[in-house]
Amino acid sequence: MSQQTDDRVLLMAPDDNVAVAKFDMEAGTRLNVQDTAIVLNAQILIGHKFAFKPVKKGETIVKYGAPIGIATQDIAPGEYMHIHNVASDYIPTYTLDEGHEFFTGAH
């Protein structure tokens, strides 16, 4: 990839619209992903995902160059991407209960 991406970030395939954290990173961390400067809106733990370009509600989320679901709301660059804003095209993901803390940070 010719464009500059921070060492702490993993892009699995050129067409992906989701970036992966290689290390635990705090909210407010400033990163460069494909020459775009972004600021993380939440703590992103190792292996978790965030947007690095604007994603519209209903847009397909692409990781490893393949669809992994759709955006259930508009997602801004730097925003944490998980089950609060991404849903399966097949079968919904189950979590323990309403109060289950599946992610840290802004909601």
Added chain:
Amino acid sequence: MTINAYLRPDGRKGIRNTVIVAYLVECAHHVSREIVYPYREQGVHLIGFPGCFPNPYSYKMMEQLCTHPNVGAVLLVSLGCEGFNKGKLLETIRQSGRPGKLVIIQDTGGTRKSIDEGKAWVEQTLKQLESTPRAPMSVDELIVGTICGGSDATSGLTANPAMGRAFDFLVEQNATCIFEETGELIGMEHWMAKRADNPALGEEIVKTVAKAAKYYATYGHASIGPGNADGGLTTIEEKSLGAYAKSGQSVISGIIKPGDVPLRGGLYLLDVVPDGEPRFGFPNISDNAEIAELMACGSHLSLFSTGRGSVVGSAIAPVIKVCANPTTYKRMSDDMDVDAGRILEGRATLDEVGREIYDLILRVANGEQTKSEALGHQEFILTYKRFEPLGPACFPSAA
């Protein structure tokens, strides 16, 4: 590198020399466990089927497990009135040349007498197995299964692709490699179909995954749990992409179902989701149900990737634990055989870890204990399922 294997009278070669004690209904579980307990560190393992009602799938599973190449002898423990066809199973074990014995608790005179009789047989059989003949075994005779459990978002970045590399190295040597859990390949079916040995097999792969998607949708729950979500996996498709990486890059030679042993080397997809209308509950209620199915397809050992940190091993066949997440590895290194999280930290490449896994497979095949073996893990679970026989397109080169 040659493996110093145990040669069975039926010609199969094993990498362990275990005595199996198998309960044929839950009512015989306690007696069986008591028989195993004093010998649990001497290669005596407990397996069994809890149901009282007969089921062709579980019968086939037990038949394959009791004649598994790693198994030297089998003690069957029956209550007496259950539906399991114990006479036929005993006959199959004996026909394979393995020492076999059946203890029927109701006939023997209850718990204490059955435990004593079982222990006496195990004691004598362990001595007998000391003189099991050895034979050289080459890599192309090895069957290796792969599974992931306690996955997180690192599983698909490190451990799974590294195990996929190890699979590629094995398939190059014409070993047999099996990947499974079609419920965790949902979304991958068309990519997988392109890797099929022939177009007809590709179509079967697509159908197999569609069956899995329907089955899980009926139960309203994909094969993705709260711990997976905690670990950063958002959807079943994302989990599937990571799980799929375990299969490596080789051509897919065929589809098999639980209990089918591939006749020649290559990469096989094990279809673990039952046929017909959904019944008997979730296809695989936990990871060990899949390990049991891999073993019934002849796996000498299993590769197990985990990000959250699973600790399980298995009866019969050793489990090599590949830890995907560097943080988990630091916390649970006593349970982990390979630290694949080094890939994320930039301390190792996928190829290096893949090669490390390949080398470890050969050492474990030659007797080196895995972490879970040394810790005494011997998990086993078998429940009800229903399968139809394979179609012709599922076999290698069926075009």
